[in-house]
Amino acid sequence: MADAQALEEVVAFTRDLIRFDTTNLGGGDGNERAAAEFAAERLAEAGLEPAILEKAPNRSNVVARLEGTDPEAPALLVHGHLDVVPAAAADWSVDPFGGEIDADGMLWGRGAIDMKGMDAMMLAAVRSWAREGVRPRRSIVFAFVADEEAEADFGSRYLAEEHAEKFEGCTEGISESGGFTFHSDGMRIYPIAAGERGTAWLELTARGRAGHGSKRNPDNAVSKLAAAVARIGAHEWPLRVTPVVEAAVAELAALHGVEPDYEDLSGLGAAAQLVESTLRNSANPTVLEAGYKVNVIPEHARAEVDGRVVPGGEAEFEATMDGLCGPDVQWRYAHRSRSLAAPVDSPTFAAMRAAILKHDPEGRPVPFCMSGGTDAKEFSRLGITGYGFSPLALPPEFGYGTLAHGVDERVPVEGLRFGLRVLDDFLLNA
Template sequence: MVDHTQCEQSLQLLDTEVVRITSELIRIDTTNHGQGHGWERPAAEYVAEQLTDAGLNPRILESAPGRANVLARVHGTDPDRPALLVHGHLDVVPAESALWSVPPFAGAIEADLVWGRGALDMKQALAMTLATLRHWHRTGTRPQRSLVLAFTADEEDSAAYGAAWLAREHSAEFAKVSDAIGESGGHTYHAHDLQGAPVRLYPIGAGERGTAWLHLTAYGQAGHGSRMRPPFRNVRTHDSAPGAGHEPAEASDRVDSSNAVSALAAAVTRIAAHSWPVRLTDTTRSSLHAISAALGMSADVASANFDAQRDLDGVLDRMGPAAELLGPTVRNSTNPTMLAAGDKLNVIPQRAHAGVDGRVVPGTDAEFRATLDQLTGPRVDWEFAHRSTPVESPVDTATFAAMRAAVHSQDPQAHVVPVCLSGGTDAKHFAPLGITGYGFVPLGFPSWFDQRGLVHGVDERVPVTALQFGVRVLDRFLRTVA
């Protein structure tokens, strides 16, 4: 039996360890360069060591050399309850050292901040989980529900070596899991009400737009760059409509008298300029009502005269900074991100390519496809380079209530609100197994700390106090969720 003094000492060590482990994880360079180029094995070994010290029996599972995942289980006091999955990714995006104030993989602790790539995405979350489990081991604590722990590879690319592989090849490990928590959500978001009074929002991810990474290809006639091109004349040998499911034709079938670069540029411009209509889902409606209520403007959206298509942008304008939690998720989006054509300045290329990062609101897949067909037109083919389905999770569950209570235990004035995430997480890959996912990585950001732009950005860092707030919230949640 651990007495009160020992428990308090362990809690103090918890506050220290979460900072130490975050720093040590950052020092392990797990950069994911995409296209299969990553190396998570050293971080997986570190995680496994920490879990072993916490009395657990972790397993390292490699999907390919160096692409390592870690699985472990914490047995709860009520084994008949469905288990909870706690997942987080080991990899990080690249960091250009020359642009940083501190070396991005030094794990420096300066001015009460932990600096480095992964400080916010998401080695701090792994550290909070590991520190919590080590605290439980010292105090003999067990959760009510069993926990399945998954530390994954490759989330920053396609998850083909991580969560997607685990869900496909090791689905039995998740057979008795009902819901999950993962990245994005649970942190302090500072806003203000209509009177200008400060409001602390804590968004919890209860949905995600689907990922639709697109590859566009335009075909034309190669030639000398000095030659004038005649007016457009299509000489395709087939009339197949471009778009999803269309098999690319041979280059000889696609030759025409126009310029491939011009055709592609026109299509990319149309895609970038397109104004997608508002499409509210159950999650975004719940988010709209909860955020509006927290800001004292609930009457605006509760009115029978409220028309989201017509009025939502005006409501978002009145929300101020809080609009960032809702605005990016009420529409589909298509952002051009890559262009490639030609090998020499004075040679007209036969092909031109572009990449577009598309995100799809739940329930709008058919609309998205049809719109892309229209925007690309008959001159440009498009296909999915990578695709994952959108997900939504209910907010009237015991799990969501336990997250809210855990946040309130550290911040009684918190306004916990559901949100749909604009990007994607590994939750999409566990969803087909029947696992309901939530984005919940609690962090207590002070009002002076602006985390926007730091995730995937230069000088990524996290306040020490944010970690210590977060680990107390996570400890409370994992112990009490029923």
């Protein structure tokens, strides 16, 4: 049980971490060093031996192992990222890196939800165990990683490729995007992620004949590309219901007193948001680039598409993109990561359910699949099955999905303390 000091530390550590500007601009532009040193110092004070690992200067990761009481039990990975997406101060009501706590008990700042609050829970929990002289049954590897908000080159991918020995014995892992309160029809639902769609970021290119804008030109690269982009944007992808999504819809339908209906999710109320983006593959055009002057037809045009792929949907995705692009537009993967699926009938999933219900007996934990992805994709290369479980209590007016990466990101102080209690209970009993 997290002690009184831990309940104060989780708030203080979240504030401290927010105040480190760990903005990740992509392309290698980021700096997690100060936050990593802070985490390493807190772990060392609890008797662990953290290692700071870097692929490049200041792109820092921290890894530490705590041996459990049962040497035969498989180890558990608990990971959180230290970097955050950019925050334009002019758009915020407060300094996004100020870590302010207002009169209503809200802690403001970039990363409050995504995911410095979880990082703080990890630190507070292990320190509480050191003070109480307790250890979890399973050995736990704690990882605080860089570069999750880009392509993980300096973070989890680097760790999986170059420091696999640090994760020896880990069979499962937990991280962000699960275990938070989602309100629907008066119920407090706690979605626990047991899957992720794969990432398929695409670059599309078209070539044609350059020429004067006043002349007829049937070989126009812009027209070819625009037609393909329009087809992609309008495409209706077929249903591809995976076991995790099937379980999610079944449980949500039962909670709402309706029969499962994948084509019409309205009976699930607000909870439809938890599954609607994971029933099929998707591809959304996001970038268009072509030309430099209105009276010049360019020789080439370029677009980017954000594709997401359900587990097992890779072949369908590629064949569909071939057809939608046609012979005049070429596409390639600019960035690709695997889809994930984890069992929802495992002892670990049951322990996550139990931890939530212990601290909110009227809560409704359910499985779901993330529409996006996390560092669990990279750690899966090591055979580690990933779940999304960063518990957090949120009031009805809060939207986890809108505040993460959003303007005025903030978290209730009491929500962090609830999350610490749940996480502490799960880790000690998993």
